Amino acid sequence: MIDSRVVKSVRMNMTEEMVERFVDAASRGDVAAVSSLISRCASLLDRPGANGWNALMLAARNGHYTVTETLLSHGADRLVVNRSSQTAYDIAKFWGHTHIGNLLLGTDNQSQHILATTDPSQEIYFSAEPLDRLSERRSDATWQQDKQNRPDSVFLLFSELSPLVHSLEPSTGSGAQTSLCRFSSSLVKELLLKPGSVLVFLGVERRRPSSSPETSSEPSAWFAINSTEDPEVLLKLGGEKDLFWARRPNRDLLNFSQDEAGILAQARAVLAWHSRYAFCPTCGSSSRSEEAGYKRTCTNASCSSLQGVHNTSYPRVDPVVIMLVLHPDGEQCLLGRKKVFPTGMFSCLAGFIEPGESVESAVRREVEEESGVKVGSVRYVACQPWPVPSSLMIGCLAVALSTDIKVDENEIEEARWFPRQKVIDALFRGGSPVLLLSPQQTIAHQLVKHWIGCNSNL
Numbered sequence: 001m002i003d004s005r006v007v008k009s010v011r012m013n014m015t016e017e018m019v020e021r022f023v024d025a026a027s028r029g030d031v032a033a034v035s036s037l038i039s040r041c042a043s044l045l046d047r048p049g050a051n052g053w054n055a056l057m058l059a060a061r062n063g064h065y066t067v068t069e070t071l072l073s074h075g076a077d078r079l080v081v082n083r084s085s086q087t088a089y090d091i092a093k094f095w096g097h098t099h100i101g102n103l104l105l106g107t108d109n110q111s112q113h114i115l116a117t118t119d120p121s122q123e124i125y126f127s128a129e130p131l132d133r134l135s136e137r138r139s140d141a142t143w144q145q146d147k148q149n150r151p152d153s154v155f156l157l158f159s160e161l162s163p164l165v166h167s168l169e170p171s172t173g174s175g176a177q178t179s180l181c182r183f184s185s186s187l188v189k190e191l192l193l194k195p196g197s198v199l200v201f202l203g204v205e206r207r208r209p210s211s212s213p214e215t216s217s218e219p220s221a222w223f224a225i226n227s228t229e230d231p232e233v234l235l236k237l238g239g240e241k242d243l244f245w246a247r248r249p250n251r252d253l254l255n256f257s258q259d260e261a262g263i264l265a266q267a268r269a270v271l272a273w274h275s276r277y278a279f280c281p282t283c284g285s286s287s288r289s290e291e292a293g294y295k296r297t298c299t300n301a302s303c304s305s306l307q308g309v310h311n312t313s314y315p316r317v318d319p320v321v322i323m324l325v326l327h328p329d330g331e332q333c334l335l336g337r338k339k340v341f342p343t344g345m346f347s348c349l350a351g352f353i354e355p356g357e358s359v360e361s362a363v364r365r366e367v368e369e370e371s372g373v374k375v376g377s378v379r380y381v382a383c384q385p386w387p388v389p390s391s392l393m394i395g396c397l398a399v400a401l402s403t404d405i406k407v408d409e410n411e412i413e414e415a416r417w418f419p420r421q422k423v424i425d426a427l428f429r430g431g432s433p434v435l436l437l438s439p440q441q442t443i444a445h446q447l448v449k450h451w452i453g454c455n456s457n458l
């Protein structure tokens, strides 16, 4: 006679073994095994393995998109937590699998749609890093000279900080409307000898475009030049091509591909610093560019800036907080408009961080100064280099403690609480006379989208 306890224990072992096989398949990204095991035993879906992690968490941990999708399509519960109280979404986010995080946030078709549109590669405009900056090479004059002479090196041309660009055919499909004009060393050789030219080494390509011929085994170096020569004369350097200067910073700089925008953010901010620091901030003597454009040194031998390290000798970045303030009810957000905004446009509040201030304090101070609203908790979300001239926008979500609005009319014309649905309409159904958001290339837009995405799971 078989002891029923033995049968039960054997069954339990078999189930546990199956659970382990199932979570292991999810962890390895084996979609076929995951699907076949679910079809044999649907109850496996949310079962945790011995370490407390279920299949969805492991797929999220290891970046397996299709497995995550399969598990969700079978109804996996995305709110289950592991022993550290993390959901699969928390895990995907922690390990940087943004696309899986977005997938996990969606609860229905509507929010899937919303989230799908938040992922045009998920990169924040101006923040791509296609070049390796190779900072250790900046003081290697021989290496720099060699790179400047190479035929495959790329030179970008700026006049008064505006880049020389050409229009792209819409058929390129990248969404970019303009592209940076690339010059070879022979074309800019003479320009580099002019006293008003400033040269900055940007870095070397991390990846070679597959279409470009393998002219050398080394990746191409990129440089930026700001010239004070007559812009009309400079245009002729490009030959017959249809080139123009992208002059309006807040508009013309937003039409590039993600990679070019990243290069532009670096080049323009460093060149802007050169144009503003031609004279030493310590003694007023002239200063000269060194370290491939990453340092300016005072020409006055007795200047105290030559003793020790001084931040005035290096390119400057101004930190700015930009925040989407949420109403305590979680269903509205605070947006403001400056007088200069187009009609109907509202955006996140923003302000420069002051010396001796934390990000959180700056968020609370700027929101209260500009809108009269008091803010409690603050959470960092993402940042964006903003090369106008050289800010770093530090994007946060913040929760209001008070709701009465009293704007500082010097900075803001109007601030209002906008219900979630109005914001969704403005994001996904185009702007309306009621609410027009800033373009998607801005972090303000991305913060709003992020809030809508997060909220869809609540």
Ligand SMILES: NC(=O)c1ccc[n+]([C@@H]2O[C@H](COP(=O)([O-])OP(=O)(O)OC[C@H]3O[C@@H](n4cnc5c(N)ncnc54)[C@H](O)[C@@H]3O)[C@@H](O)[C@H]2O)c1
Binding pocket: 318, 320, 322, 347, 348, 349, 350, 351, 352, 366, 384, 386, 388, 391, 393, 411, 438, 442, 443, 444, 445
């Ligand atoms: N990418 C985006 O989504 C986005 C959105 C909003 C603002 N921004 C940028 O953020 C920056 C700051 O926003 P703001 O204008 O509301 O800031 P703000 O609220 O601090 O007000 C600006 C004022 O601060 C003072 N100020 C203090 N430190 C400064 C500094 N280092 N440089 C210039 N002025 C300084 C000046 O008097 C200036 O007029 C703006 O330059 C804007 O270009 C970007």
Ligand SMILES: [Mg+2]
Binding pocket: 350, 351, 352, 366, 369, 370, 411
């Ligand atoms: Mg302010």
Ligand SMILES: [Mg+2]
Binding pocket: 349, 350, 351, 352, 366, 370, 411
């Ligand atoms: Mg402001």
Ligand SMILES: [Mg+2]
Binding pocket: 351, 352, 366
């Ligand atoms: Mg301020």
Ligand SMILES: [Zn+2]
Binding pocket: 280, 281, 282, 283, 284, 285, 298, 299, 300, 303, 304, 305
């Ligand atoms: Zn000096």
